[in-house]
Amino acid sequence: MTSHPLQIIKQLCVSSVALGAWLLASSAVADSSELPKGHFLLPKEGNMVGQVYTVTATEEDTLLDIARAHNVGYEEIRMANPDTSLWVPGEGTEVTIPGQYILPDETRSGIVINVAELRLYYYPEVGEGETPRVETYPIGIGRDAYNTPLGITETTMRLENPAWYPPESIRREAAERGDPAPAVVPPGADNPLGEYAILLDIPGYLIHGTNQPDGIGMRASRGCIRMHPEDIESVFWRVPVGTQVNIIDSPIKVGWGEGGKRYIQAFTATDEQVFGMETLLNVVGLIEQHDGSGASGVNYEQVSEILEQANGQIVPIS
Numbered sequence: 001m002t003s004h005p006l007q008i009i010k011q012l013c014v015s016s017v018a019l020g021a022w023l024l025a026s027s028a029v030a031d032s033s034e035l036p037k038g039h040f041l042l043p044k045e046g047n048m049v050g051q052v053y054t055v056t057a058t059e060e061d062t063l064l065d066i067a068r069a070h071n072v073g074y075e076e077i078r079m080a081n082p083d084t085s086l087w088v089p090g091e092g093t094e095v096t097i098p099g100q101y102i103l104p105d106e107t108r109s110g111i112v113i114n115v116a117e118l119r120l121y122y123y124p125e126v127g128e129g130e131t132p133r134v135e136t137y138p139i140g141i142g143r144d145a146y147n148t149p150l151g152i153t154e155t156t157m158r159l160e161n162p163a164w165y166p167p168e169s170i171r172r173e174a175a176e177r178g179d180p181a182p183a184v185v186p187p188g189a190d191n192p193l194g195e196y197a198i199l200l201d202i203p204g205y206l207i208h209g210t211n212q213p214d215g216i217g218m219r220a221s222r223g224c225i226r227m228h229p230e231d232i233e234s235v236f237w238r239v240p241v242g243t244q245v246n247i248i249d250s251p252i253k254v255g256w257g258e259g260g261k262r263y264i265q266a267f268t269a270t271d272e273q274v275f276g277m278e279t280l281l282n283v284v285g286l287i288e289q290h291d292g293s294g295a296s297g298v299n300y301e302q303v304s305e306i307l308e309q310a311n312g313q314i315v316p317i318s
Contacts, residue, residue, distance in 0.1 A: 035133070036234075037070065037071040038071040038135055038136050038137055039133060039134075039135045040101075040133060040134050040135075040136075041131045041132070041133055042103075042108065042131070042132040042133060042134055043258075045256075045257075045258050045259075046255065046256040046257045046258055046260075047102060047103045047105075047255055047256055048100060048101065048102050048103070048255045048256070048257050048263065048314075049100070049101050049103065049134060049136075050099045050100040050101050051099055051100050052080075052096065052097065052098055052099060052100050052314070053096075053097050053099060054094045054095060054096050054097065055070065055094075055095050055097060056092060056093070056094060056095070057089040057090060057091060057092065057093040057094075057095050058091055059090075059091040061089060062086065062087050062088070062089070063077050063078070063081060063084060063085070063086045063087070063089055063095065064077070064086065064214055066089075066095050066097075067138075067217070068213065068216070068228060070097045070099065071099070071136075071137065071138065072097060072098060072099070072138055072217070073118050073119070073138030073139070073140075073216050073217015073218070074138075074214070074215070074216065074217030074218045075118055075217050075218060075312070076098050076118070076119075076138060076217055076312060077095075077097075077098075077217070079098075079311045079312045079313065080096045080097070080098040080312070080313065081095055081096055082311075098312070098313070098314075100314055101119070101136055102253040102254070102255035102263065102265050102314060103121065103134065104121060104248060104250060104253070105250070105253070105254075106246055106248060107246070108123045108132070108134065109123055109244060110122075110123060110154075110243045110244035110245060110246065111123075111155075111207075111239070111243060111244065111245045111246065112245075112246045112248065113139065113148075113225060113245065113246070113247045113248065114248050114249070114250050115141050115142075115147075115148050115150070115247065115248070115249050115270055116249050116250055116251035116267045116268075116269065116270055117250070117251075117253075117267055117312075118138060118139055118140070118141060118217050118218070118219075119136055119137065119138055119139060120136065120137045120138075120139045120207075120225065120227070121134055121135070121136045122134070122135040122136070122137075122235055122239070123135075124238060135234075135235070137227055137228070137231045137235075138216050138217045138227075138228070138231075139216065139217070139225050139226060139227055140210065140215045140216050140217065140218050140219070140220050140221050140225070140226035140227075141219055141220075141221060141223075141225060141226075142219065142221050142222060142223035142224070143219045143220050143221065143222070144219070146221065146222040146223045147223065147270065148205075148221075148223050148224070148225060148247060149202055149205065149223065149247065150247050150248060150249055151202075151246075151247060152244060152245070152246050152247075153200050153201045153202050153244075153245050153247070154200070154201050154242055154243060154244050154245055155198050155199065155200060155201075155207075155239055155240070155241055155242065155243045155245060156199045156200065156201050156241060156242075157198075157199040157241060158196070158197075158198055158199075158236060158239075158241065159196070159197045159198075159199065160195065160196060160236075161187035161195055162187065162191070162193050162196075162197045162208070163184050163185065163186050163187060163191070164184070164185040164191050164192060164193045165183070165184050165185075166181045166182070166183070166184075166185065167204070167222075169222075170222075171183075189211060190211065191211060192210060192211055192212070193206070193208045193209065193210075194208055194209020194210050194211060194229050194232065195209055195229065195232075195233070196208065196209050196229075196232045196233055196236040197209070197232075198232075198235075198236065198239060200245055204223075205223055205224055205225075206224045206225070207224070207225045207227065207232070207245075208224060208225070208226060208227070208232060209226070209227060209228070209229045209232040209233070210226045210227070210228075210229065213228050213229065216228050219270075249269075249270055251266060251267045251268065251269045251270070251275075251310070252264070252265070252266045252267075252275070252279070252283055252307065253265045253266075254283065254286050254287060254290070255314065256290065261316060262287060262316065262317045263314050263315060263316050263317065264283065264303060264306050264307075264314075264315055264317055265312065265313065265314045265315070266306055266307050266309070266310040266311075266312070267310055267312050268310045269310075275307040275308070275310070279307065280300065280303060280304055280307060283303055283307070284298045284300060284303060287303075287317075298317070299317060299318050302317055302318060303317060
């Protein structure tokens with residue numbers, strides 16, 4: 001979403017739910033199993049967190065219901081279960097949850113948003129003696145012609161129950177359809193910003209909630225970063241004003257697990273260009289540089305196939 005007025009909200013207390021999540025996320029813990037979904041201790045070796053697992057669908061479930069319950073977005077759940085009905089997976093169907101992540105190859109500080117992956121990573125500050133952590137959430141981003149801008153920026157303000165002021169372009173399009181948009185949408189169920197919004201130091205761009213959660217994990221906004229209502233509420237109280245936000249477009253990620261095992265994950269490029277030979281050579285070069293395997297130690301054909309499929313799955317490479 002786009003523009004809104006600058007307003008200052010003084011928060012005197014936080015909800016018990018948000019406070020509980022903050023206390024849990026801020027506590028020193030022994031392992032990631034004690035953390036909420038999507039929260040992980042940073043690995044001592046390699047650059048991967050989480051794991052892929054399966055759950056069993058009930059008669060009432062849709063894939064989107066299951067995705068939201070397991071911290072996964074639309075494209076992620078669809079690509080991990082290509083042969084499963086989105087709306088009626090069916091009672092007893094085994095659904096794959098792609099809950100393993102290769103951390104972006106960026107400084108682990110503040111917020112890192114990978115638009116190609118449709119995912120946000122937050123590295124909260126930790127106290128002395130605490131193990132560094134990462135939180136990751138599915139997001140919605142800008143659709144064609146409204147690409148989410150890339151680059152390093154920062155958070156500037158937090159707005160609770162924000163009003164939404166439709167920009168001129170939206171009001172003009174609505175008028176052309178014969179359905180004029182209001183000058184302002186007050187807080188409430190019809191507000192597309194949801195209950196929480198974090199302003200960025202890029203005029204008109206925010207990280208915010210949504211009243212259409214089925215769009216999380218899709219390219220559907222006019223450039224803003226959307227989060228599930230429960231996710232934005234969780235981070236809202238804990239992301240200080242002035243936090244760095246690094247927005248990147250990395251459709252290919254190379255991972256290293258324990259023991260130096262190698263992985264590749266590829267997504268469809270946001271510009272929808274097919275990965276060519278130059279990309280293949282660059283990826284192979286990155287692998288060689290990291291583990292010293294040399295050209296003979298990389299299976300070019302396998303890497304090429306992973307890049308061609310670009311289905312978001314993390315694949316071990318031989």
